[in-house]
Amino acid sequence: MVCRCGLLTVNKEPVPLKAIEVEVEVKDHVANVLSTLHYENKEDKAIEAVFVFPLSGDAAVCHFSAKIGQTEIVADVKEKQEAREEYDDALSSGQQAFLLEESEQTPDIFSLSVGSLPPGESASIRLEYVTELAVEADGGLRFCLPVVLNPRYQPQGSEGHSVQVTSVPASRVPYSLSFSARVSSPRRVSKVDSNFSLEPLQYLDKEQTHAAVKLAAGHTFDKDIELLIYYKDAHQPAVVVEAGKASAKPGTLMGDAAVMLSVYPEFSQAVMSSFTTKGEFVFLLDRSGSMAGDRINSARDTLLLLLKSLPMGCYFNIYSFGSSFEHIFPKSMEYSEKTMKKALKIVKEMKANLGGTEILQPLNHIYSQPCIPSQPRQLFVLTDGGVGNTKEVTTLVKKNSSSHRCFSFGIGQGASTALIYGLAKEGRGHAQFITGADRMQAKVMQSLEFALQPVVEDISVIWDLPKGVSVTHLSPPLTTLFQGQRSLIYAQLTGQSSEETDGSVMVNYSLAGHPFQSKLGFPLQPTEDTGLTIHRLGARTLIRSLESNEGEKDEEVTKKVVDVSIQSGVSSSFTAFIAINRDSTEAIRGPLLHRSVPGVGKSWSPYARSCGVVASYALHTPYQGASLQMQDMCCLSGRPTNGKRIEGHLKMKQRSIRSSTLGSLFHSRKAKSFSSKEIPVASSIQTTPDTLLQLVSLQNASGCWELNPDLAAALNKTRKEVEQPKPAKVNGNVWATILALVWLHGFKSDAEVEWKLLARKAVSWLLAQNAPCITECVLAGNTLLGCNVQKETLGL
Template identity: 50%
Template structure:
């Protein structure tokens, strides 16, 4: 079993995935992606394959086709139930059919059913989607091809699309298929570099002005991790407007029939915005403590465990908070607990109490039930004059994503929500959806990324004066009407890119010019960004802008629908509510079918009606799922029978299905995973959750990072006390430190705090993004206590520590 991969027969003979081909076309801040997967049925019976794959949240899946035996079968959008019935009818009549639908649980998970694949036959499926690219902290655009779909924890009483249900794991063998990925890049802002976590070919420029380029994945890539491309532009803050012509066959006045305009803005804010302006605020940290948090941050098995990284991050956050604010910490899993009954004022006493509890935090709370702690947080009254800032840390394995996002959206007026997806496979729908609903900022930490700098970036956002009162105005010639498709956000941060869509109704001379103006307030100062654009639409954009606009409109309607359902709760729907829900669904189906963009209420159905001969023989169902990016310790675990009375739905990534067989009755089923420091057990025959995850292996003993030791010794007001522990960080004895203290200085804490600052600037300057806030507190404290002796302490400290630090660096 160890060497099997892909679809598996009862005799453990593979029905392999032959290859994956991915083409990425990046235009500005948007990616258009086509993925083709080739399979072959080596069984003696017809096969029905089911696999589930992840996709970036907000992606517009707009095209699907399959090819069997030289026959191309085009997918068509239908209302979801109608598509399911057509699929079942096709299988019943012996026809080949495909059904592609969005998960009921989450908008970033899709399920593809491949029906009646004849024995000995090869099939390929092609999926095309467009997506806005996320902006990283350093300004890079991030494209990610997921290699894993984690099992999503589903609350009791709910059905999971992704959890295989009571099936034990076995180690995965080599991946016997090829992956090719090529990317065509185009931007008037100029392409300066492309980086990746995987080996790439050399970047090849297609134009002298470096506005077009191409790059590809190096041959021999093993698809054992997400493939990430980081794209850097020479002029990233250059605003742009795209006007795209509508379909001639579509009705004028409809979204697809009219021209659509896309405005892309990446504002530069004054440097002062980076400086915290207020000590006000209520900071609530919601930390995942489910079993899966006891897995490594990196798929390579190196680096800290996720829960360890979360503990270190909480230490850094607690030391960086300003005096006078309020805070609380929640841990959640199958249940939840909070450090304090309600948020407490940030003092030395409350900080020490919280840090003691942080040290004992383990990944020991079972599953990943995030909804209940959210409700508990929102049930507590906000502190007057202290805006609430919620920080959520999770590996994103939940099945009730839409309910969670709706809960955040209900309370969007009273808080901001910053989210962090930890590890490969975190749900983009959950992480991005919560941040979007809470006017915050999402971040993903994968591979060897450090969690701390991204968290501190969000803390910087939370402490900034609000960039608010955003208003987008349009100035177009007579005869044109601008109909906004997307809502202007309530809050904008430094480092955020803003993409807005609008429909242009009517006609005018294409040689004329329109104007878009974004107005907003930064603190008390009004700001304005203005950009002019030609109204002549582009004809060769492939409807990318229209499809993204359609997805934006669909998501707005679906979010509103989820909000309504959440507000109804357990009560029976009234006739008026049912009618409203029906109208929303009809509108979503209409937009989806007109634009060809899939939604929660529609699905792609493809039936081979040209086949001259019906597929003969009993139909066998196979579930395909993705490899989990971990490694099992020690020897392989034995296979276990799956006791589910009906075929459980398994998972697979777009690119990397692995061994799994499911026949519906009690038969052998295996789930291939690679894990490190994580063991799995079978909880029951009817469900799988994070409760199955536990860490039984002792963690290796490593020398503590001296920077973490230094940070842990800092007091709430920003100062350090002179001690043996502090001297050890400096690799000195306490006597050496004391004997070097200037005679004019009598306060040991001043001397210790200056040394702490010098050590950070002299030996950890590369990690300044992580310790900058706590250093600001320390410097403020020193200036208030040392008076004229600061310069003496700096000179003596530089001599003692042997570091080179410009006094101006410390604003002295």
Template identity: 45%
Template sequence: MTAAVFAPLRLRALPTAGEKKSCITMVHFCGLLTLRREPVPLKSISVSVNIYEFVAGVSATLNYENEEKVPLEAFFVFPMDEDSAVYSFEALVDGKKIVAELQDKMKARTNYEKAISQGHQAFLLEGDSSSRDVFSCNVGNLQPGSKAAVTLKYVQELPLETDGALRFVLPAVLNPRYQFSGSSKDSCLNVKTLIVPVEELPYTLSMVTTIDSQHGIEKVQSNCPLSPTEYLGEDKTSAQVSLAAGHKFDRDVELLIYYSEVHTPSVVLEMGMPNMKPGHLMGDPSAMVSFYPNIPEDQPSNTCGEFIFLMDRSGSMQSPMSSQDTSQLRIQAAKETLILLLKSLPIGCYFNIYGFGSSYEACFPESVKYTQQTMEEALGRVKLMQADLGGTEILAPLQNIYRGPSIPGHPLQLFVFTDGEVTDTFSVIKEVRINGQKHRCFSFGIGEGASTSLIKGIARASGGTSEFITGKDRMQSKALRTLKRSLQPVVEDVSLSWHLPPGLSAKMLSPEQTVIFRGQRLIIYAQMTGRMPAAETTGEVCLKYTLQGKTFEDKVTFPLQPKPDVNLTIHRLAAKSLLQTKDMGLRETPASDKKDALNLSLESGVISSFTAFIAINKELNKPVQGPLAHRDIPRPILLGASAPLKIKCKSDFPKALRYACPPSASQHRGALTCYEAKTFQVDDYSLCGLISHKDQHSPDFGENHLVQLIYHQNANGSWDLNEDLAKVLGMSLEEITAAHPAELVDSSGWATILAVIWLHSNGKDLKCEWELLERKAMAWMRAHAGSTMPSVVKAAITFLKSSVDPAIFAF
């Protein structure tokens, strides 16, 4: 599964009769040491990944050994991408294989409790009640000296990055999810655990990945050390890479796979279960259709919009973007991103900015027209923005935004930035879906461990797109690319048609596609019903859509010979796609969809909110002896700072903090040091030991001249000739003024041309971030300078001694 599987454990002896089991809190990573150094049963984790084209099949095995003298129950929580379809769970105990059965969740829980009370060995795997990307597993009644290997399997689609790379992530980071008063009582995120340095984790992780593509594999990159890529044939259609030994659990393991022709449309046809009757999802052949529409790039639509930026300002945003000490803080990256977005907005639109945490703040009482005055007021607030609003509660500001009046001719475009650490994920997605017809939501998950369930769920519910910003990714680049998408003309009349032999038809399983963005891949699932042709025959599927009155078509022809797959990969992914439209969580799913979701889950074998895997070893019949021995298992501490932060241990601190720094913590090497402090505040990241300074201000933009230049652009796209511009250009204002060709253009025109040339000379590697604001600047300049513009450009290039080609200004 993923380092997912690796996350927090709590160990305890089996419960006595009538005792209730409790869940463990979700924590950053997978801590497995106690302060008293009890042996930890998890010894190693091995992961096998098989990637074929743009689908990954993952098998993760956790190896346990009980070295204690009492029976144990091990409980662990792990993250997983919400698009993953978990379809298999089994255990190998002292040589005996036990395969789990997928059951109604309530029934599975009851059977687990019953088995444990009868002295049997039992295993339970279930999704969290509040999110689709968190799973928990109970390994019950692990006898002294006993060994158990628990294996789970899942399949998932691989998202496509803008540079053509397929992205596979093995989650290792599981951030604490903020608990608010309305949080679920039966969520596995409620018990708080101690923390230890990551270097002291007692288990190892190994991962081997095999990649196959008919188009050829160009290269494989990773954010973690890998073995050299080993090609398994001269045609480079198959390759294998391994995670280098000694991986630290301080980041997700990410692979970027580059194929030769990743944009080629394709259809994969998979044979159904041979022993199942036709007419059922798992009995009929399933098709996975992949399109990459070649939508032409166009100038932004004349139709403006209402742009609302909803920015996470919870305490966790004060942490670094990645585990590297030199990484930019999330809140600082967010501020720079907001400045870029504000400067890139089109004249005539409306906008607003919300910051949220335990409470929320709006820049304006309601969205305002984009003018120089409103932009300057917003920029002033952005510059002072801090990660100072406590926890992470996104539902209330969303509801406030949706209650606002619609602005005729200005469709609502909502941009959500968050590290995604919330427990009411299904409630948030439901709110977005209810309002999905009147807006599009573009979501951004910041840093490792962001909730894929929240980020992908709210985008899917509103026809938007989602992005994840980890490691060295720049939030600015991904946000500006998304803004360009939101400004593109609307694609309309999207339809999919099939041309198949008589007696054969395609039943759509994926939700109807209503929005297509440039640079977006579409994956569609269908169930093939009827009689498959005996002879070699082909079918055709055609994607049609209309853009600005023009009709476009993409066609792909494919052979009608389904291929067998023992794992039924396409069927499982099709079932997962269908479940995502019906399964909105244990409490949020409408009654009309609950039965369908349960039946679909049981038929396909793909776990859902209503099902759980249960495995029982009835050959083991050893009643528990002795009282319950309860122990909380800590997690690793990763503060992302060069030196450990210190916090005070005092009984009047909130409970959320007390557990993180017990009286004995200072006795443990590497633990937080207890001392008397006066300047720290408690925020939602106290749950993982990260305390932010209350009086610490985010650094200014310092020597980042690109951000400084962008900050001083006017709303209409121009710049003023002043000391701020001179500082960026590295010249005195007197020099710039003396070179000004006043007979050709006024001072603002001169300043604007100089600024644009500076961007092309000094920021060309980040052009994707300032392209929209440059476009706005040039539109202003053409209207302002008219026929003198070529002469002004020539004078500016000469003055700056720049090698920029004047042709970029397209006179």
């Protein structure tokens, strides 16, 4: 007997989505992704299906087409309201139509409406997008295919409402997923890792610069698919020139050549050693219900490491938020032993019990606090969710970007890429995602190291081009550079030279008072066929920059976004893809059945991970279903309604509210706070009793450790075993601190990124003591602990 689950048709058959195929082509550090969705209508009436799904917040959708039988329809990009009206008209006329649109509130959510699919008919939807690959701490390039869509929290007072998301266990999803990738680079492809099992990497050439990989058989479609791609000598600056579209008019974005500059700053050791000892460090922690379990435990451990690593003399505060927010101090306090211990005591008691995800309120409060003179503000945001007002949040961060830097962290599957990337981009900081077996501590501590780096100032990019060739920047001005982190700059090259064939670009900046200059030459002729990927990414960069302007509602800005979007074929919040089969020989008559597509998740929690799903209702007007559906999915489209649709909307909302007593958690500031026991969350972040954290918890704010029984226990020794080898002339705290450093280097070298900063503080404390017998202490410590750590390794 076949077990049916999720949403069923009137004939007890699964809903129409049958399979998803994804093909990825990675070229150096950008990717082109082609997804094909296969639908089949097994009912005796025409249906309308709606599929809501996530993409990376940096993705640029650049192609959309549909194939019904032997007929292929390629979608056009049009102004959003115009596209919606055409879709309405097509369905009213009985024509087959497809509408793809980006959410106006958050650019990482798209909705696909498959309208008027005839009985017994099949359809294949092809969706193509381009995206940049993020750089991980170990140098790998991260590609993520989001198949997880968490319900987005809708703050009180915002338009639209959230709706209970329907999901089914992963093992019972009635559609399949296939995934393959091809990788090419000027440098050798060293390896490709994934959070899924992969078939062996296949090299396609002798130089190993081209490779292919795909998912192994038997995978479960239950989480985001991640690839980590490693190249030999990947961190090299480069310039890639791409030819324009032959059919496009010269002088236009798509008709001219486009250029992509990748910048990898490498600062000298002397400059990097001058880490700042000042700053106001503000930590903003998500304590909504979905953070329960291992996530909140890991977050508490991370805050422990952060607080122990802060330099003496800085200022700090810790905020936490859910439906409401809290802060440890009324205002940021100077970092000392007293304030650190008070903060750690409160952190230890923190639980994921603050309800929803109201991030705007604490951000407003933080920005309302006056900045401390000579203490640059550094904001760290840790969250596992998403909100329905992403653009409002990132606009607030941008408005205050001159007074702080923002470092953001997305925790677990389904964290909003638009929110995480947007916070870091607008806040001139850095974004990281913590998924699978990743340790939160390592990634957050890497960003703290960025925050402690001297601020790069006076950044300029100067192009030296032949006479007759001019450059127009598509990227906003570069404002942030971090050691070893890549920055991409896009530009348009107009005109051509009859003589010279080479150009150059120079990046200037200053760091800690020292001027730096990096010059790179490049040929103006395209080096390879990149399939307009750089043009599309450049267009997306320009569109996002225009959309994030404070005058976003300005008609001129909107018109320019629409013009760039239509010209490049790249999606925006003001446009949509519309495809209509006008060659259909017979009009579809009668009411449409509305069907939605079930996704992956846990059916027992409103916080559970879900892939592109909304609840299903039987509706009786050609377009009413999709219209109501999108309004209810956390303000995903903001589509206008007429009087009849409003009446149907109200009835549906009453039915929705009655169906779920937990649904109000997503749109009520006064929602009940749930403890971790009340809301189970399937977190993939693992935490175990940690000897590293046990030792770290004993360090004083000044950087030293005290010689006491707690230290002995952390080193797995008795008090007598620890005290006996101490040289007579050496202070107990000096001896204890050297023991701790030897243990860290001897037993936890693989986690150095987590303790490097607090160890640096300990070394500074030791050097300030002018203590005798340091060499003797290091030798005795090695003997006691069974290590072989050199004095120079410790930095002494």
